[in-house]
Amino acid sequence: MTRLYDEERLGVLLRILRPAPVGWVRAAQELPAARRTFDEIVARAEADLAFRTALIADLEQALAAEGYEPDRRLLHEIRERLSDS
Amino acid sequence: MSQAGRTDAELVRRCRGNDADAWNELVERYSRYVYAIAVRGFRLSEEDAEDVFQDVFTRVYTRLDSLRDDTALRPWIAQLTRRRCLDALSARRDVPADEELTKEGSSDLSDVEEAFEVREALAGLSEACQDILDRFFTRDQSYKTIADELEIPSGTIASRIARCLGRLRGELEGRNQDDEGSRD
Helix, strand or coil: CCCCCCHHHHHHHHHHCCCCCHHHHHHHHCHHHHHHHHHHHHHHHHHCHHHHHHHHHCHHHHHHHCCCCCCHHHHHHHHHHHHHC | CCCCCCCHHHHHHHHHCCCHHHHHHHHHHHHHHHHHHHHHHCCCCHHHHHHHHHHHHHHHHHHHHHCCCHHHHHHHHHHHHHHHHHHHHHHHHCCCHHHCCCHHHHHHHHHHHHHHHHHHHHCCCCHHHHHHHHHHHHCCCCHHHHHHHHCCCHHHHHHHHHHHHHHHHHHHHHHHHHHHHHHC
């Protein structure tokens, strides 16, 4: 079926796909780096009992002490991973 | 701004090879789409929409290997987004997720699909046309702001927009004819 587009309809459709907030897009684009950080922390927690114990005691402080600055979502994932294992 | 260039299948292949530019392009290409499904199709709050948005892209990134048909990236992302939106709604309101999508919401989702096709057609226009239509329609810039930022006379903005819309319509009609031709 051929769709017909007048100027008004085109305007309506163009307005639908508005830009997502810049910070959201940037966070999504930085996912690969965040995943690498996650994998690194999990691997260390599995190999280093003292680090793992510190993470369980106070996750944010233990990560900050090691120079990590994970965002809220990453913290949540790490917490979940630690509680699973 | 252009969506032209790499196909979805090529983007997927490059993302699997850890190509950072390809991942940036994939997010750029689909960020408006995921956002529109969440806030227009499902009327999520900004807070819920942000969670859905990040979760969808996390799933896309971590599960790209599970995509069986690389050309089916868009329906896959749409499905992931709709599912997460329904989860968010049912978590908020204690209502079965499949009862949440009203007729109105369903119509809005279909508009989002059509809008994506229009946006793809937009990529076939000149950068100047893409820019002016994007500024006016999706960034809500006034004629004056557009004129000031692009350093062109404000009296010409309306006619430029009309001309670019005409080209966009031509691009879409050309695509429709191609589609019908390929079905014959």
